Amino acid sequence: xxxxxxxxxxxxxxxVSDSHTWNLVFLELLLTEQGYAVDNLGPCxxxxxxxxxxxxxxxxxxxVSSVNGHGYADGLAAVTGLRAEPDLADVPVVIGGNLGxxxxxxxxxxxxxxxxxxxxxxxDGDLLAFERYLTALTGQPRTPVGRxx
Amino acid sequence: xxxGQVSFGRFVADAAAAGRLxxxxxxxxxxxxxxxxxxxxxxxxxxxxxGTVTIDSYTRVGAYAAARRALAEGTPLNGYPxxxxxxxxxxxxxxxxxxxxxxxxVRHGSSRPESIIRALTAAGLDATEGxxxxxxxxxxxxxxxxxxxxxxxxxxxxxxxxxxxxHVESFGGxxxxxxxxPGLLVAISLLEVLFFARHGIGSVSLSYxxxxxxxxxAEAVRALRRLAGEFLPAHVDRxxxxxxxxxxxxxxxxxxxxxxxxxxxxxxxxGAQRLIVKTSAEAxxxxxxxxxxxxxxxxxxxxxxxxxxGPEVPDTGVYAEARALVEAVLDLHAEPGxxxxxxxxxxxxxxxxxxHPDNAGQSRSWIDDAGWLRWSAVGGMPIRxxxxxxxxxxxxxxxxAALHTVARRYDH
Numbered sequence: 001x002x003x004x005x006x007x008x009x010x011x012x013x014x015x016v017s018d019s020h021t022w023n024l025v026f027l028e029l030l031l032t033e034q035g036y037a038v039d040n041l042g043p044c045x046x047x048x049x050x051x052x053x054x055x056x057x058x059x060x061x062x063x064v065s066s067v068n069g070h071g072y073a074d075g076l077a078a079v080t081g082l083r084a085e086p087d088l089a090d091v092p093v094v095i096g097g098n099l100g101x102x103x104x105x106x107x108x109x110x111x112x113x114x115x116x117x118x119x120x121x122x123x124d125g126d127l128l129a130f131e132r133y134l135t136a137l138t139g140q141p142r143t144p145v146g147r148x149x
Numbered sequence: 150x151x152x153g154q155v156s157f158g159r160f161v162a163d164a165a166a167a168g169r170l171x172x173x174x175x176x177x178x179x180x181x182x183x184x185x186x187x188x189x190x191x192x193x194x195x196x197x198x199x200g201t202v203t204i205d206s207y208t209r210v211g212a213y214a215a216a217r218r219a220l221a222e223g224t225p226l227n228g229y230p231x232x233x234x235x236x237x238x239x240x241x242x243x244x245x246x247x248x249x250x251x252x253x254x255v256r257h258g259s260s261r262p263e264s265i266i267r268a269l270t271a272a273g274l275d276a277t278e279g280x281x282x283x284x285x286x287x288x289x290x291x292x293x294x295x296x297x298x299x300x301x302x303x304x305x306x307x308x309x310x311x312x313x314x315x316h317v318e319s320f321g322g323x324x325x326x327x328x329x330x331p332g333l334l335v336a337i338s339l340l341e342v343l344f345f346a347r348h349g350i351g352s353v354s355l356s357y358x359x360x361x362x363x364x365x366x367a368e369a370v371r372a373l374r375r376l377a378g379e380f381l382p383a384h385v386d387r388x389x390x391x392x393x394x395x396x397x398x399x400x401x402x403x404x405x406x407x408x409x410x411x412x413x414x415x416x417x418x419x420g421a422q423r424l425i426v427k428t429s430a431e432a433x434x435x436x437x438x439x440x441x442x443x444x445x446x447x448x449x450x451x452x453x454x455x456x457x458x459g460p461e462v463p464d465t466g467v468y469a470e471a472r473a474l475v476e477a478v479l480d481l482h483a484e485p486g487x488x489x490x491x492x493x494x495x496x497x498x499x500x501x502x503x504x505h506p507d508n509a510g511q512s513r514s515w516i517d518d519a520g521w522l523r524w525s526a527v528g529g530m531p532i533r534x535x536x537x538x539x540x541x542x543x544x545x546x547x548x549x550a551a552l553h554t555v556a557r558r559y560d561h
Binding site for chain 2: 016017019020021022024025026028029033040042043044068069070073123
């Protein structure tokens with residue numbers, strides 16, 4: 001395990017209306033095994049709490065996970081809230097899970113999420129793509145939160 | 150027509166006396182025509198059914214404005230927003246479909262149920278479910294102390310607004326859906342119905358969710374019935390509701406059906422009176438009304454050909470474990486709500502893999518090679534874990550395998 005990885009901090013969070021937790025329990029184990037320090041905020045996280053903990057924990061990456069079907073709307077609100085804070089405007093944020101009610105991957109909604117500030121969208125719980133993203137992230141120089149790369 | 154005399158508990162008791170298992174869907178739509186069609190189709194399914202209105206997750210967390218906005222914008226929600234809709238709308242929804250032969254239960258998942266209870270009683274309903282622990286710990290971040298207070302008020306409100314018929318089901322037998330060993334599920338379910346009774350509810354149901362091994366599950370349901378007989382005041386009407394497996398569901402139609410059938414057999418064999426079904430679509434999306442009706446009819450047909458009682462299952466200690474937990478909690482305080490709160494604070498109750506800040510988070514479980522759900526760590530609970538050599542450390546891979554154990558078994 002690379003040393004650069006061990007130093008990385010992930011803020012893991014559910015969305016405001018989503019009460020599911022197995023996704024969060026699993027992701028915490030996965031990220032921990034890969035050497036990340038994980039702050040698992042748990043389910044039903046309001047935007048204000050996300051902003052507060054993001055500021056306090058200064059993560060290298062925020063991972064938003066949602067499976068209740070409100071992921072697009074709630075995920076949009078979460079990232080919009082983070083991006084509205086000047087000191088949190090640059091922290092990488094990704095989202096994944098089952099994001100829509102219909103179980104379909106929707107390119108339009110995905111594009112909106114990206115435009116709102118997500119660096120990557122793993123709809124339909126695409127774990128392989130998420131792991132590839134983590135690998136790519138680890139290869140990059142560490143970017144402290146709130147400072148330009 | 151709605152008479153206002155429908156009793157959920159009475160309906161289930163009558164069905165049980167006639168040897169029929171009551172089956173019930175999970176179902177909730179924000180679209181009124183769809184919700185109405187769902188209730189009608191449930192009522193006329195070839196089964197003894199009760200109806201369900203599941204509330205959307207905005208209403209569940211008290212975000213009534215967000216639910217109203219979604220209605221105004223025509224954005225579909227994942228359930229029926231009973232607080233956002235005008236009272237007359239909800240009354241009209243039930244008019245001519247809910248009556249003495251077809252009671253309806255409102256299901257929601259809220260740790261602050263008062264508004265939902267006001268809305269459901271205003272529409273003439275009297276049955277709901279949840280509990281101060283089971284609708285708090287797994288479902289959000291409401292402090293347990295607050296949830297206990299809200300649920301006490303909620304129960305009293307329901308008892309007052311539906312005098313004589315108010316029914317509350319504990320969701321305590323379903324904590325997190327999977328990987329919670331039966332002893333704790335049974336204990337929480339029992340403690341929550343004691344709490345309901347304490348706050349004026351005269352008719353309760355105790356839940357248990359099908360887990361990973363049919364013998365272990367049958368033992369658990371019997372333990373639940375026995376403990377209810379020992380601890381609930383005699384005047385409180387009660388029945389047991391079984392949930393078809395709540396964890397990761399088989400992806401194949403055949404696998405999903407076999408798991409549903411196994412749950413119906415378990416319900417009859419172990420003496421549950423009501424079954425909440427899952428559908429063949431469960432692994433993929435929110436099921437349609439048709440898929441729900443098919444599941445209800447499949448479960449009813451299986452139940453109809455299953456003998457009650459069945460072979461004796463060995464006593465592996467589920468009853469003793471649940472009883473040890475219940476007694477340790479009730480020793481803490483005469484008020485079940487205060488006792489529950491104190492128990493979690495001291496770690497005497499500790500739900501495995503539960504992320505809630507008020508849960509100690511020291512307990513862990515796993516599924517052994519024979520498919521039995523076991524404790525690998527019990528934290529501060531007054532029960533025992535498996536021998537040290539038998540306790541595998543949980544990894545992400547093992548967790549995924551455990552979460553998919555049942556799905557894998559039934560898909561093949």
